[in-house]
Amino acid sequence: MSAPAPRLDDGFLAELRAIAGDRVVTNASVCERHGRDESYHPGHPPDAVVFAHSTDEVVALVRACAARKAPIIPFGVGTSLEGHVAALNGGVCLDLSQMNRILAVRPEDMDASCEAGVTRKQLNESMRDRGLFFSVDPGADATLGGMTATRASGTNAVRYGTMRENVLSLVAVLADGRVIRTSRRARKSAAGYDLTRLFVGSEGTLGVITEVTVRLSGIPEAISAAVSAFPDLAAAVNTVIATIQAGVPVARIELLDEVQMKALNRYSKLAHREAPTLFFEFHGSAKSVVEQVETVAALARDFGGADFQWAIQPEERAKLWQARHDAYYAALALRPGSRGMATDVCVPISRLAECILETRTDIDRSGLIAPIVGHVGDGNFHVVFVVDPDDQNEMRRAEEVNERMVLRAIAMDGTCTGEHGVGYGKVEFLPAEHGEALAVMRAIKRALDPDGIMNPGKILRP
Amino acid sequence: MSAPAPRLDDGFLAELRAIAGDRVVTNASVCERHGRDESYHPGHPPDAVVFAHSTDEVVALVRACAARKAPIIPFGVGTSLEGHVAALNGGVCLDLSQMNRILAVRPEDMDASCEAGVTRKQLNESMRDRGLFFSVDPGADATLGGMTATRASGTNAVRYGTMRENVLSLVAVLADGRVIRTSRRARKSAAGYDLTRLFVGSEGTLGVITEVTVRLSGIPEAISAAVSAFPDLAAAVNTVIATIQAGVPVARIELLDEVQMKALNRYSKLAHREAPTLFFEFHGSAKSVVEQVETVAALARDFGGADFQWAIQPEERAKLWQARHDAYYAALALRPGSRGMATDVCVPISRLAECILETRTDIDRSGLIAPIVGHVGDGNFHVVFVVDPDDQNEMRRAEEVNERMVLRAIAMDGTCTGEHGVGYGKVEFLPAEHGEALAVMRAIKRALDPDGIMNPGKILRP
Numbered sequence: 045m046s047a048p049a050p051r052l053d054d055g056f057l058a059e060l061r062a063i064a065g066d067r068v069v070t071n072a073s074v075c076e077r078h079g080r081d082e083s084y085h086p087g088h089p090p091d092a093v094v095f096a097h098s099t100d101e102v103v104a105l106v107r108a109c110a111a112r113k114a115p116i117i118p119f120g121v122g123t124s125l126e127g128h129v130a131a132l133n134g135g136v137c138l139d140l141s142q143m144n145r146i147l148a149v150r151p152e153d154m155d156a157s158c159e160a161g162v163t164r165k166q167l168n169e170s171m172r173d174r175g176l177f178f179s180v181d182p183g184a185d186a187t188l189g190g191m192t193a194t195r196a197s198g199t200n201a202v203r204y205g206t207m208r209e210n211v212l213s214l215v216a217v218l219a220d221g222r223v224i225r226t227s228r229r230a231r232k233s234a235a236g237y238d239l240t241r242l243f244v245g246s247e248g249t250l251g252v253i254t255e256v257t258v259r260l261s262g263i264p265e266a267i268s269a270a271v272s273a274f275p276d277l278a279a280a281v282n283t284v285i286a287t288i289q290a291g292v293p294v295a296r297i298e299l300l301d302e303v304q305m306k307a308l309n310r311y312s313k314l315a316h317r318e319a320p321t322l323f324f325e326f327h328g329s330a331k332s333v334v335e336q337v338e339t340v341a342a343l344a345r346d347f348g349g350a351d352f353q354w355a356i357q358p359e360e361r362a363k364l365w366q367a368r369h370d371a372y373y374a375a376l377a378l379r380p381g382s383r384g385m386a387t388d389v390c391v392p393i394s395r396l397a398e399c400i401l402e403t404r405t406d407i408d409r410s411g412l413i414a415p416i417v418g419h420v421g422d423g424n425f426h427v428v429f430v431v432d433p434d435d436q437n438e439m440r441r442a443e444e445v446n447e448r449m450v451l452r453a454i455a456m457d458g459t460c461t462g463e464h465g466v467g468y469g470k471v472e473f474l475p476a477e478h479g480e481a482l483a484v485m486r487a488i489k490r491a492l493d494p495d496g497i498m499n500p501g502k503i504l505r506p
Numbered sequence: 507m508s509a510p511a512p513r514l515d516d517g518f519l520a521e522l523r524a525i526a527g528d529r530v531v532t533n534a535s536v537c538e539r540h541g542r543d544e545s546y547h548p549g550h551p552p553d554a555v556v557f558a559h560s561t562d563e564v565v566a567l568v569r570a571c572a573a574r575k576a577p578i579i580p581f582g583v584g585t586s587l588e589g590h591v592a593a594l595n596g597g598v599c600l601d602l603s604q605m606n607r608i609l610a611v612r613p614e615d616m617d618a619s620c621e622a623g624v625t626r627k628q629l630n631e632s633m634r635d636r637g638l639f640f641s642v643d644p645g646a647d648a649t650l651g652g653m654t655a656t657r658a659s660g661t662n663a664v665r666y667g668t669m670r671e672n673v674l675s676l677v678a679v680l681a682d683g684r685v686i687r688t689s690r691r692a693r694k695s696a697a698g699y700d701l702t703r704l705f706v707g708s709e710g711t712l713g714v715i716t717e718v719t720v721r722l723s724g725i726p727e728a729i730s731a732a733v734s735a736f737p738d739l740a741a742a743v744n745t746v747i748a749t750i751q752a753g754v755p756v757a758r759i760e761l762l763d764e765v766q767m768k769a770l771n772r773y774s775k776l777a778h779r780e781a782p783t784l785f786f787e788f789h790g791s792a793k794s795v796v797e798q799v800e801t802v803a804a805l806a807r808d809f810g811g812a813d814f815q816w817a818i819q820p821e822e823r824a825k826l827w828q829a830r831h832d833a834y835y836a837a838l839a840l841r842p843g844s845r846g847m848a849t850d851v852c853v854p855i856s857r858l859a860e861c862i863l864e865t866r867t868d869i870d871r872s873g874l875i876a877p878i879v880g881h882v883g884d885g886n887f888h889v890v891f892v893v894d895p896d897d898q899n900e901m902r903r904a905e906e907v908n909e910r911m912v913l914r915a916i917a918m919d920g921t922c923t924g925e926h927g928v929g930y931g932k933v934e935f936l937p938a939e940h941g942e943a944l945a946v947m948r949a950i951k952r953a954l955d956p957d958g959i960m961n962p963g964k965i966l967r968p
Contacts, residue, residue, distance in 0.1 A: 152747060152856040195696045206694050208703075209671065224943040230852040231884045232668050233921035234657045234707055235928055235939055236965050237947045241670075241703030245696055262753035285614060291724035293755070329801075332794045339791075390692040394614040422693045459695035466697055477697055481686040484954065485699045491953035492946065503698050 126467025160189025390462025588929025622651025852924025
């Protein structure tokens with residue numbers, strides 16, 4: 045992995061073109077765009093981008109790359125957040141976004157099989173009238189392949205799980221061109237190592253995921269949303285803990301801190317109280333949703349929660365959640381011309397209030413602008429540093445706050461990333477988090493990709 | 507792995523004794539007992555059994571074995587069902603049952619950390635008054651280490667998941683004596699390969715699990731059980747499918763076929779209708795449980811379900827479920843002096859009726875006695891062949907029916923085992939199920955255990 049990658053010579057290019065014709069692109073702007081994700085991390089363009097159309101084609105492309113030990117970087121729509129798609133050593137980007145056929149939707153099994161380039165919204169729209177939905181919602185309209193590779197998560201995870209729980213099986217092309225299907229479609233199995241879970245979250249470093257079978261969920265009979273403001277962060281987080289412990293099957297439970305609420309009011313011309321606020325969503329039968337709302341409203345009141353507004357009608361709900369969905373842009377609008385530097389950690393819920401409060405204090409002390417937003421039911425929260433990327437000093441301070449937050453989370457038995465993944469942005473934190481287990485990850489990587497051609501430099505330092 | 511194992515010489519024995527004193531046992535009956543599980547598979551005694559007391563001791567024992575390339579077979583309480591603990595090449599059995607300290611119960615995080623030898627009942631009894639329970643219930647009072655190693659499951663899995671979903675983190679001693687902790691305690695993480703899931707279900711072939719952190723669930727406010735008999739198997743299974751699709755969060759949904767119901771009536775002097783029968787359990791708030799029962803009762807009626815008896819009081823419920831719990835012994839009582847040959851498969855739920863019906867027909871045609879019982883919400887079902895183990899012809903016929911059932915399940919995109927695991931009993935079916943993916947499992951095994959000393963012959967043929 046440390047040898048310099050062979051640049052694309054004419055022979056190699058001809059070989060790729062023999063496989064994928066004019067879907068092999070070396071145009072600088074296309075390469076530029078494919079070496080960069082939505083994060084603040086510097087992009088690294090690949091030497092070529094190939095728009096693959098089938099698993100067989102991926103096999104041929106991987107074999108061609110493997111023969112020259114050229115790096116392969118799988119790409120969906122580039123919405124990752126830790127530099128996952130950067131071609132750190134050049135090489136070939138395999139863009140799978142045109143592999144976007146929904147292969148099967150099986151209502152009776154509540155699952156669907158899709159090519160890796162199908163996006164979550166595409167899948168959901170295709171099922172609109174069938175009473176089913178795919179639950180994992182990371183915000184961006186990412187591809188299922190990308191979401192699988194990064195073990196994506198999002199607002200619904202507290203009830204429906206992350207990609208870890210929602211991928212039933214997948215097809216991957218290994219570094220030597222072999223194709224595996226990681227498991228059958230049965231809901232459970234005790235037949236050997238859990239290769240599905242090994243590939244979920246492997247960030248393209250073990251193979252190229254070309255097909256994914258996901259669980260679907262039934263669209264609930266009733267959905268209700270609610271918002272409540274709290275006197276302080278601790279009160280809000282304690283309400284979350286009490287809700288989870290009471291066994292309320294809440295579908296979403298999101299925390300927005302006072303900085304974020306202020307940003308929202310300004311951005312969306314709203315009049316929310318500028319205090320730590322929880323956004324809830326409840327799914328179930330009509331009766332059960334009412335019961336859930338009553339239980340949580342009572343818990344919120346116990347912790348000083350006010351203004352328990354709730355909304356049943358789709359339009360009202362949409363309006364309520366729009367605020368949450370606008371959070372990122374509202375944050376950026378706090379400072380025109382700025383960029384967002386998004387990061388996330390996840391801790392056991394008992395440590396969540398402490399972790400958020402210490403982080404809030406650290407941010408405030410640093411003089412940076414950075415709202416906190418969290419999928420708090422899972423103990424997961426995000427900080428978006430609203431920075432001027434050209435201000436070296438400011439970037440350094442943001443990175444220092446980020447580093448302290450990550451080490452704080454790890455010290456609390458948490459993780460350096462709950463859902464954004466490692467990419468190359470968090471590689472440095474894995475030794476602190478995993479210790480000797482990192483050597484096991486390395487051994488697995490070596491066993492499956494001895495030449496280190498699969499998305500080198502991600503998860504594991506070369 | 508193919509070289510004959512070194513028998514226990516005096517030097518080796520002395521080394522083991524230097525580590526674990528008189529907890530190193532070579533007594534024939536102890537060895538015999540440790541080489542055999544609850545299955546029909548022939549036992550293979552290890553050369554010695556060591557009752558380990560700590561992770562550090564396991565490290566020293568593994569190092570001593572590794573230096574001599576002696577096989578290591580981890581052992582909990584021996585309730586596995588596919589010969590998982592058989593010392594096929596001799597070697598040292600590491601009995602972890604005395605590592606039975608509950609290290610922490612954390613109600614606020616709803617998790618608990620335990621040494622591998624803690625049993626599920628021990629953990630549940632320790633939390634009796636805390637409103638929490640550990641949900642995975644494979645029937646036997648297995649150890650958490652053993653349940654983790656075999657990816658155990660059981661009646662509650664349809665609602666609460668299997669060990670795959672309920673293990674948050676674990677500590678394992680690798681084949682070279684290194685100790686890893688597979689992840690932190692956060693509920694979700696995107697920080698690298700999912701080693702937790704890799705070790706869950708690895709059956710002692712990648713390392714010795716010495717500590718497990720599991721999720722806990724809140725004891726529901728209300729629990730209700732119900733039983734309903736159906737005109738035929740298809741009607742019962744279709745009720746299950748409709749229940750799952752309706753999104754009823756049923757906690758248990760068990761099918762007993764007419765052979766099993768007849769066995770139960772005879773064994774427990776009950777008067778159930780001798781027809782395919784579903785046993786349900788509903789968990790939730792008092793209101794939600796009533797609503798669930800009403801929904802499912804209506805669905806059952808649609809499919810001709812009769813006698814929808816339901817029970818709320820703990821004693822009534824216990825009585826109802828006792829029948830389900832007695833299923834195995836009731837089956838054996840059909841034929842005094844017989845042994846049970848238990849096997850399981852799991853298919854996508856759309857194929858469940860077909861798979862069960864074809865299997866029932868095949869059993870009946872074979873002239874064997876074999877009730878079918880299933881955790882049908884997951885598409886998982888069991889057959890217990892009630893056999894005379896000394897009758898070679900009968901055993902062969904049972905094995906043939908089993909083989910046809912497994913291949914049928916695989917052809918329906920199912921798995922050769924939903925929850926019993928591979929052990930050495932189902933090793934032969936993995937190529938049909940996994941194809942090329944089996945080579946990936948082998949590569950991982952080689953990477954972590956190059957000398958093949960960790961429970962050789964299980965999951966992967968040497």
